[in-house]
Amino acid sequence: MITLNRFLVNPFDDRNISLDELVAFATDHLQRMIANNPGGVFDARIAATQAALTVLGQGTTNDLIKLGLRKAGKLVKRQFRASLSGRLIRIYGTVVGALGGRHAGVVECFPLGRRIFTRCPDDLLAGHLRHLRDALAERQADLGTAVADEAESMLGTWTVLHEASEASTGEKVATEEGRRQARAAVQRELFRNLLTLALHLTEEPENNEPDRLSLYMQPHWLRDRKRRKPEAVGGGPK
Numbered sequence: 001m002i003t004l005n006r007f008l009v010n011p012f013d014d015r016n017i018s019l020d021e022l023v024a025f026a027t028d029h030l031q032r033m034i035a036n037n038p039g040g041v042f043d044a045r046i047a048a049t050q051a052a053l054t055v056l057g058q059g060t061t062n063d064l065i066k067l068g069l070r071k072a073g074k075l076v077k078r079q080f081r082a083s084l085s086g087r088l089i090r091i092y093g094t095v096v097g098a099l100g101g102r103h104a105g106v107v108e109c110f111p112l113g114r115r116i117f118t119r120c121p122d123d124l125l126a127g128h129l130r131h132l133r134d135a136l137a138e139r140q141a142d143l144g145t146a147v148a149d150e151a152e153s154m155l156g157t158w159t160v161l162h163e164a165s166e167a168s169t170g171e172k173v174a175t176e177e178g179r180r181q182a183r184a185a186v187q188r189e190l191f192r193n194l195l196t197l198a199l200h201l202t203e204e205p206e207n208n209e210p211d212r213l214s215l216y217m218q219p220h221w222l223r224d225r226k227r228r229k230p231e232a233v234g235g236g237p238k
Contacts, residue, residue: 011194012187017222019060019183025221026053026186027072029193032216034079040087041200043080043153045193047160050076052189054164056182077161081118081125087154088114091136091147098143105142109135122162129155 012022030049033042050073057070092106092114099105109132117128133151140148194217201212 010187010191012190012222013184014222021222022183022186023053023056025218026190028221029190029217030072031075032218033193034076036215037083040083040153042193042196043157045189045196046076046080047157047164049186049189049193051160051164052182052185056179056186058182060179073161073164077122080158080161084117084154085114087150088117091132091150094147095136095139095143099139105135105139109139125158126155126162129158 012025017025026049030046030053033046033049037043037046054073092110095106095109096103111131112128117125120128129151133148133155136143136148136151197213197216201209
């Protein structure tokens, strides 16, 4: 008989997985989610994972781990901002298609055009996204809810990523309990990512191939890398 509750056991909550291995796996997985994120379907998961990794970085004294996490955080932000152009083009097309190119509503939604979203400093991006969200929401009767929801998603994701980035620049004194909780949070987000990927990869029956999970997760990062004891010089008895 199949034991169903075993599918609810978090495989990343394993005492045999060292912190170095957990971070190596998580940062590699994060970059893979960014690279294979059709239509921004994993934006929320990417933001949540990066936020958890940032908190973990604040609680560790390992400089190499902190460096790796900072690099991962910068990559996530760059990839998110790079994805904005295509997403904004789709929103802009919807607005123009519904209202017309010369309608005042187009200017209300994009008073400074689209390029401002990709060229403005990080600290100002949330304000521009918030204005876009509010302007789209006010015209839901003409535009529907999809574009406003998309703008809300972009704002929410960026808020998490930017706050995590800002927090990583500050120094915090972490207790042992704080470090334990930070590690548990990363393990929890990784498990949620696994469940999300399972839903995504099995959404279309014809594409239900378990091997496709390797696009996003590489278990070899979690394996024990203990060095083997060197053999005695001269080999065994002759």
